[in-house]
Every structure is written in C-alpha cells, then in structure tokens.
Amino acid sequence: GQNIDQPTEMTATEGAIVQINCTYQTSGFNGLFWYQQHAGEAPTFLSYNVLDGLEEKGRFSSFLSRSKGYSYLLLKELQMKDSASYLCAVMDSNYQLIWGAGTKLIIKP
Amino acid sequence: GAVVSQHPSRVICKSGTSVKIECRSLDFQATTMFWYRQFPKKSLMLMATSNEGSKATYEQGVEKDKFLINHASLTLSTLTVTSAHPEDSSFYICSASSRDTEAFFGQGTRLTVV
Numbered sequence: 001g002q003n004i005d006q007p008t009e010m011t012a013t014e015g016a017i018v019q020i021n022c023t024y025q026t027s028g029f030n031g032l033f034w035y036q037q038h039a040g041e042a043p044t045f046l047s048y049n050v051l052d053g054l055e056e057k058g059r060f061s062s063f064l065s066r067s068k069g070y071s072y073l074l075l076k077e078l079q080m081k082d083s084a085s086y087l088c089a090v091m092d093s094n095y096q097l098i099w100g101a102g103t104k105l106i107i108k109p
Numbered sequence: 110g111a112v113v114s115q116h117p118s119r120v121i122c123k124s125g126t127s128v129k130i131e132c133r134s135l136d137f138q139a140t141t142m143f144w145y146r147q148f149p150k151k152s153l154m155l156m157a158t159s160n161e162g163s164k165a166t167y168e169q170g171v172e173k174d175k176f177l178i179n180h181a182s183l184t185l186s187t188l189t190v191t192s193a194h195p196e197d198s199s200f201y202i203c204s205a206s207s208r209d210t211e212a213f214f215g216q217g218t219r220l221t222v223v
Binding site: 033035043045089097099 | 147153200202204214216217
C-alpha cells in the first residue's frame with residue numbers, strides 16, 4: 001500500500017530550529033510537497049521537491065532523498081506564528097496526491 | 110484522522126459536457142470545504158471556499174459560472190465543471206474542516222476533457 005509517515009506533534013522553542021521528517025512509500029514518485037496549515041484555514045504551499053537535495057527558501061528549507069523515501073522540512077529562527085500543522089504530500093505515478101496526517105508544531109516562548 | 114471521500118477519482122468527458130465531483134466528510138461535520146486545482150508539478154491552487162448553507166467565495170480569476178460549487182449539507186460539497194474544455198483538464202482536490210480544526214483532504218479527481 002501507499003503511506004506517508006510524519007510525527008504527530010512536535011514542540012520547539014521560539015528562536016530555535018526544528019526539523020520535521022516525512023517518510024513515504026508510494027507507487028512511483030512525481031514530487032513531494034510541504035504545506036503549512038493554521039487551524040480553520042486552507043493550507044499554504046511551502047515547497048516542492050522532485051530532485052534530491054536541499055531547497056532553501058528564507059527561514060524554511062526542504063530536503064529530499066528519493067532513494068531513501070525521505071524528506072524533511074527545516075524551520076529556522078522559529079517564531080510564534082510558525083505554530084501550525086505541517087503537511088507532507090507525495091504525488092504518485094498516477095499523479096494522485098498521497099497526504100500525510102500532518103505534524104502539529106507547537107512553539108513555546 | 111478524519112476521512113474525506115472524493116468521487117470520482119478519475120473522469121474522462123467530452124468537450125462541452127458537464128462533470129460533477131463530490132466531496133464527502135465521512136465522520137465529521139464539515140463547516141468549511143475548500144476546492145483546489147493542481148497543474149502538474151505545481152502547488153495546489155485554491156479555487157474557492159464554501160461554508161455550509163452559503164454561497165462559495167471564489168478566488169480571483171476563477172469563473173464562478175464555470176465552476177459551480179454547492180455545499181448543501183455539513184457532509185457534502187460538489188464541484189461542477191460546466192461546459193468543460195480541454196484546458197479544464199487538471200487534478201481537482203477538496204478538503205474539509207470543522208470549526209477551529211485543520212482541513213482533511215480528499216484523494217483528488219483527475220479530470221481529462223477530450
């Protein structure tokens with residue numbers, strides 16, 4: 001079967017760095033997405049990786065290793081507004097999106 | 110987690126016909142449903158947000174007469190692509206949320222217009 005695994009919840013301190021991992025097993029691979037979602041709102045796009053390596057975008061970076069079926073989202077200089085759910089999603093060979101359950105990130109002062 | 114069922118997963122239709130996509134929240138009451146469109150290797154593009162019992166709020170550039178959204182109950186929203194054209198071929202995905210919770214996604218619908 002197809003599945004995406006990511007931790008259910010993580011806690012970090014304001015100003016620190018946190019890494020949210022995502023492992024996947026899918027039928028084929030056409031890219032991996034990370035989204036941020038605040039309660040009651042639509043998710044917002046953070047990053048897209050289709051090739052191995054690190055993509056950096058300001059305070060957020062995303063890494064992909066296709067051979068390991070692994071990605072992580074790295075958040076630096078954490079701010080209170082970064083408290084949200086972070087969703088990992090993989091597009092399979094049929095261009096269907098397989099979603100992880102999301103990681104709830106709690107930022108403490 | 111909560112389950113959102115989207116149907117059909119794939120549909121092929123002729124140009125000029127209409128296609129209806131259903132999004133159901135199976136184990137919770139969804140006060141808000143979001144409809145997205147996704148082009149290959151691009152991020153989700155929010156098309157509209159609908160609250161149960163009221164008209165959908167469309168994002169700028171989305172034709173409300175072409176993409177009809179109905180959210181008649183707390184468990185069902187539908188997106189109807191009217192007079193479909195090949196350029197409407199895309200991946201459509203819904204998500205549903207209840208008040209103050211995250212949204213849960215459907216599996217998506219791949220629409221091909223020939």
